[in-house]
Amino acid sequence: MTMSDQPIPSLTGWTEAELDAAFAALMREVESSAAALDATSAEAVEAFRLHWLGRKQGRLKAVSDAWLKAAPVEAKKLLGQRFNALKAQVEARLDDASSASSASALDAEAIDITLPGRARRLGAEHPLIKTLNEIVSIFQRMGYSVGVGPEVETDYYNFESLNFPPNHPARDTQDTLVVAQQERKPLRDRLLMRTHTSPVQIRTMEQQPPPVRIVIPGKVHRNDAADATHSPIFHQVEGLCVDTNITFSDLKGTLDHAMKELFGTSVKTRFFPSFFPFTEPSADVQISCPFCGGKGCRKCKHSGWIELLGCGMVDPAVFGFVQQKQPGYDPKKISGFAFGMGVDRIAMMKYGISDIGLLYGGDQRFLEQFG
Structure with a gap:
């Protein structure tokens, strides 16, 4: 490609005819250099x-230096119009050449579709998530919907509305992770990391009248020292069923079916x-050891039974708190049950994991076993 390096000639006059002739020569130069351009070459x-x-x-x-700056005031407008037209012509030819260059580069990098594909390694669910999803799906098949809520809660939803008295040990910072600098707020408005997913039960009942059937999976936090069986972060699945004529027999039948599934x-x-502030009566649930069939082994401490979850009938006092926003929860007309289980412990049982820290360590060698 050859492009002219000749200096820009001086104009002999500033009339429209003289300007047209001068710019026409430059436009022919643009077209000539564009025609000789190798558009397949980016250089x-x-x-x-x-x-x-x-x-x-x-x-x-x-x-611009030779003509625009030297032009008299009355000729600057005519010069500017023609200069802009010349610049537009140059940019149009440059766009055409750039498009051709890009197309050529794509052709050079075209994919050969006849080559065999590269297989992508598929990931696998984390054992915690897999267990959590399995539990949730069991209750979904029984007609339960899934409820979610914030991990940073107020004292009201985490404790007060669930019938925890003001001096209950669970409110102490030795058991609960609280947000700093909350002392000036009323106790019920102070923020903390939720210690269970039960606040979602209250929030759900406040938002919708009975009947309610929800299962609540989620992460919870407690001020526990980490060891083989304890972690300050763990997961729970809780459930709530509220309607007319709900009895303890319904609770037993529901949990028996879920454990068999x-x-x-x-x-x-x-x-x-048992005892929980938010249920009355309350119960602990044991299952026959699925590893030894109830005969006794190390995993069930040779008792043949494993304690797995807590449950009970919703305490009427809890409905009393909900009634402040949702009058339909009259404890004289409705009843309900609630239950909760630790997902981490169930995952450790199902997959033979001896240290809860392995679930949170992110060690790929450990996680690859479940792929």
Whole structure:
């Protein structure tokens, strides 16, 4: 490609005819250099751009210095109009050349579709997430919807509305992770990391009248020292069922079915009296050891039974808190049950994991076992 390096000639006059002739010569020069341009070469396209549009030595810069600056005031408008038309012509030819250069580069890098594909390694669900999803899906098949809520909660939703008295040990910072500098707020408005997913039960009941059937998976936080069986972060799945004529028999039937779905049809359940501030009566639930069939082994401490979750009938006092925003929860007309289980412990049982820290360490060698 050859491009003219001749200096810009001086204008002999400033009439429209003289200006038309001068700019027509430059436009022919643009067309000539564009026609000779090798548009498949990115270097040639860049050379064309610098030749015409270069900020220091480009031809248009030379035209501006030689003609525009020397033009009398009355000719500047005519010169400006023709200069802009010339610049537009240069940019149009540059766009054409750039498009051709890009198309050529794509052709050079075209994919050969006849080559065999490269297989992508598929990931696998983390054992915690896999267990959590399995539990949730069991209750979804029973007609439960999934509820979610914030991990940073107020004292009201985490404790007060769930019938925890003001002096309950769970409110102490030895058990609960609280947000700093909350002392000036009323106790019910102070922020903390939720210690269970139960606040979602209250929030759900406040937002919709009965009947309610929800299962609540999520991350919770407690001020526990990390060891083989404890972690300051762990996961829970809780459930809530509220309607007319809900009885403890419904609770037992629901959990018995869920445990059989989770661990196999041979698993049995049994209930022992317990205490939780938000349920009355309350119970701990044990399942027959799915590893030894109830005969006794190390995993069940040779008892044949494993304690797995807590449950109970919703305390009428809890409905009393909800009634402040949702009058439909009259404890004289409705009843309900709630339950909760630790996902981490169930995952450790199902997959033979001895240290809860392995679930959070991110060690790929450990996680690859579940791929």
